[in-house]
Amino acid sequence: MATRRCLHALRHHAAAAVAVRHSVGRSFSALASHSGGSLSRSVLELETTPFRIGHLGASSSWRCYCSGKTPEDEGSEDEYEESEEEEGEIDEVSDGEIAAGPGLQKRDYTPEEKEAVANEIGYKVIGPLERSDRVFKPYEPVFAVVQVGSHQFKVSNRDCIFTERLKFCEVNDKIILNKVLLLGSPTQTIVGRPNVPDAAVHAVVEEHALDAKVIIFKKKRRKNYRRTKGHRQELTKLRITDIQGIEKPEIPEPKKPVKIKVKRDTDKQEKVAVPA
Amino acid sequence: MALRGVWQLQKLVVSYCNWGGSSRGIRAFMETKLPAFQEKNPQLEIVPELIRGQHPHLKAFCKNKNQRVVCVKNMTPDDILLHSTRLRNALGRKVVKLKTRHVTKHPTVQGTWSTDLKF
Numbered sequence: 001m002a003t004r005r006c007l008h009a010l011r012h013h014a015a016a017a018v019a020v021r022h023s024v025g026r027s028f029s030a031l032a033s034h035s036g037g038s039l040s041r042s043v044l045e046l047e048t049t050p051f052r053i054g055h056l057g058a059s060s061s062w063r064c065y066c067s068g069k070t071p072e073d074e075g076s077e078d079e080y081e082e083s084e085e086e087e088g089e090i091d092e093v094s095d096g097e098i099a100a101g102p103g104l105q106k107r108d109y110t111p112e113e114k115e116a117v118a119n120e121i122g123y124k125v126i127g128p129l130e131r132s133d134r135v136f137k138p139y140e141p142v143f144a145v146v147q148v149g150s151h152q153f154k155v156s157n158r159d160c161i162f163t164e165r166l167k168f169c170e171v172n173d174k175i176i177l178n179k180v181l182l183l184g185s186p187t188q189t190i191v192g193r194p195n196v197p198d199a200a201v202h203a204v205v206e207e208h209a210l211d212a213k214v215i216i217f218k219k220k221r222r223k224n225y226r227r228t229k230g231h232r233q234e235l236t237k238l239r240i241t242d243i244q245g246i247e248k249p250e251i252p253e254p255k256k257p258v259k260i261k262v263k264r265d266t267d268k269q270e271k272v273a274v275p276a
Numbered sequence: 277m278a279l280r281g282v283w284q285l286q287k288l289v290v291s292y293c294n295w296g297g298s299s300r301g302i303r304a305f306m307e308t309k310l311p312a313f314q315e316k317n318p319q320l321e322i323v324p325e326l327i328r329g330q331h332p333h334l335k336a337f338c339k340n341k342n343q344r345v346v347c348v349k350n351m352t353p354d355d356i357l358l359h360s361t362r363l364r365n366a367l368g369r370k371v372v373k374l375k376t377r378h379v380t381k382h383p384t385v386q387g388t389w390s391t392d393l394k395f
Contacts, residue, residue: 129278129281131281135281136280136281139381139382141382141385142385143385143386151377153377153378154378155378155380156380156382156385158380158381158382159378159379159380159381159382160378160379160380161377161378161379162374162377162378162379163377171278171364171365172278172281172283184385184386185385185386186385186386189386204281206278206279206367207278207365207366207367208362208365208366209362209365209366209367209371210362210366210371211371211373211374212371212372212373212374214373235374237367239280
């Protein structure tokens with residue numbers, strides 16, 4: 001449809017240009033006959049380059065409203081519209097961001113942009129994990145509901161979360177998750193509106209890996225249409241190390257059993273018996 | 277790939293052929309990008325191996341005795357660097373579809389809810 005419109009517009013404009021050219025040519029030839037041969041060269045130039053005359057006339061008449069689609073694009077557009085109303089079997093892609101192709105990911109971010117984007121998703125990179133950091137503590141009965149991207153998790157110390165690939169952190173990096181929606185302990189619960197201010201959940205990036213392959217199979221029966229596509233989602237595994245912003249209950253240390261020494265008097269009695 | 281701060285990839289064997297055209301990318305990778313990769317990961321043991329007449333591949337040996345082989349024939353050095361970084365970033369576990377996105381040993385802190393629970 002768009003190409004038909006374009007061609008129609010082009011034909012219309014060409015006809016207009018030819019008409020203008022003829023009228024201009026006629027007027028120029030009239031002038032030339034009056035003034036002599038000086039204008040004849042300009043008339044020849046005008047005649048040999050018809051498409052430039054367009055802007056001598058109305059300037060708006062040379063605008064083409066075609067969106068530049070070729071017949072091939074038209075065909076694929078129709079197919080896409082059909083596929084939305086299909087009856088065939090489709091396997092759905094897994095949740096979360098659809099990873100863009102490698103060409104789109106090569107954008108260079110400035111450090112400020114990185115921080116801003118990371119903050120938007122809900123995390124902040126602190127730095128690499130040092131060997132001297134004692135980050136992996138024993139279990140504490142405290143939980144938090146934290147949001148990363150568009151997903152929310154109920155986390156506690158020492159457990160693992162799989163999120164969408166976090167762009168600006170490497171493996172073995174320390175992370176702070178900013179968006180904390182709820183904090184809880186056995187005695188206390190803090191509900192955020194919507195976030196709890198000054199609450200932080202510390203985590204360590206364990207791995208960046210690809211999920212198992214999901215096969216997306218599309219079929220329309222009796223229409224000779226079948227497509228197979230494989231997809232592997234990029235995930236990041238985070239291990240939660242610490243939750244801050246709530247009072248943690250103190251765990252009493254288990255008391256060691258005290259050993260009582262029993263003194264034996266058998267030796268003394270024997271010593272007394274001998275001299276006698 | 278680091279479990280509690282311990283890197284899981286122990287050894288990376290870079291197998292290539294010095295004659296074949298499919299090894300062109302990996303030969304370029306070994307000249308340009310492999311030294312930088314080795315410096316960034318001092319804990320990793322990178323072993324170049326010559327296999328004549330075969331396509332090039334990367335073999336990864338993990339601490340949990342798992343091996344992963346990635347064929348890098350006809351790849352550019354950038355792609356090979358991406359694959360080797362992915363091998364270094366991943367744990368050696370088997371690639372299975374995830375059951376849950378949240379793995380925990382203590383599912384509850386305040387107790388499980390039931391209909392008889394009174395606050």
